[in-house]
């Protein structure tokens with residue numbers, strides 16, 4: 199047969215799925231960009247080649263196409279805030295979607311378990327460590343790290359340097375979650391300019407996420423080789439090894455220290471997460487997971503717990519530093535429970551402060567959560583936003599579409615803590631969903647709030663801060679599973695207060 203006939207056959211085979219997706223797929227009746235319905239390459243093109251955040255594009259797409267937009271051959275995004283509660287409802291035991299949750303390259307771990315059953319079993323092991331009472335036991339750890347943060351900021355200021363607040367906050371949250379997980383940490387807070395190799399590596403690895411998410415084959419190859427092998431065999435690995443391996447290698451080192459010497463955990467000042475992970479009685483099966491599974495859990499906990507809290511601190515401080523009046527009122531409020539610098543308050547005192555609490559809520563509303571948290575509709579189908587959705591469809595919504603909804607939040611893009619102090623604040627609470635909702639909602643909530651109270655109070659009480667030329671363009675962010683900031687991000691001068 200002539201070569202052109204073979205080419206024609208190959209082309210027809212390649213076109214078959216596109217023809218099916220456009221003309222015969224059960225989702226063909228849902229509106230959206232034609233290319234998005236035809237092929238998953240549309241999403242890949244937007245996220246990888248145009249480096250767009252889909253959730254931001256989706257504001258326009260929802261305006262054009264309505265409340266439901268088809269953004270992949272088998273995927274719908276919902277834009278009406280009430281749809282969030284339809285999808286992430288407490289009774290929905292829907293699977294997480296492989297397309298998104300395989301991105302980190304691990305198959306087990308609380309965040310990435312696809313099946314509710316597996317997630318529930320692991321949650322039974324870990325959740326007791328995150329209860330309000332357990333978190334009271336790590337309050338000391340959080341204060342210690344907040345004080346280390348303040349010391350490092352003071353030192354940098356004495357050297358006439360402004361502070362890279364993104365890296366400073368990430369160092370604080372990384373040391374905290376890592377110590378809480380493994381009973382040891384990399385001491386990122388001690389690194390010059392908050393640039394510990396792990397902080398730099400984690401930041402760089404975030405930029406690879408769009409490729410890893412959209413190209414499963416590249417992801418499989420990249421993750422199939424053990425990081426230790428890559429680090430050993432690649433010439434000049436320290437400089438050349440993809441940053442993502444570096445992150446894994448460092449976390450593996452922390453875990454190995456624990457596995458080699460489990461009794462070392464007892465030297466920690468409180469119970470750690472790995473105390474529980476390594477206790478056979480904590481598991482339903484009475485068996486401790488193998489070392490790969492332990493590593494996967496350690497990695498996902500560190501990723502889930504570090505950047506999210508740091509992003510909230512970042513967005514809060516960016517907005518505060520643009521509103522000096524608000525900072526003055528906050529300072530006065532924090533001062534009321536912390537008059538003497540040497541006698542720091544406890545978490546309970548901070549939790550009673552209305553303006554500080556409202557500021558944290560408003561910061562959580564402003565976090566860059568642009569990923570559609572995708573779920574798979576069960577075979578029986580479901581009703582979402584008043585529409586019947588066929589079983590097997592991937593559905594989701596980015597939290598941003600709830601938090602920036604003008605239908606719910608008046609002047610939604612403005613940072614106004616007062617909205618959480620007004621008469622209708624109680625009603626608004628149901629629309630503050632930074633930790634998501636339902637059976638897969640975040641179980642790090644209490645730790646997150648503890649870190650946020652203590653870090654906000656520490657910086658507000660101990661420093662007079664001013665922007666070091668940061669502009670709105672510097673604060674641009676992108677996200678396809680975890681946010682990163684392609685520009686300069688937040689830098690501020692931090693002058694320690696005397697008393």
Ligand code: HEM
Nearest residue numbers: 308309317502503506507571632633634638640641642646
């Ligand atoms: C402000 C801080 C935080 C925010 C905004 C946040 C947000 C979220 C969100 C939206 C989810 C649901 C993701 C999904 O549906 O796939 C989630 C899940 C999760 N978060 Fe957080 N989180 C924060 C802090 C933490 C902390 C401190 C930890 C501690 C390790 C943590 C651990 C987890 C875990 C393990 C999951 C997966 C739960 C599951 O799928 O069953 N998070 N988080």
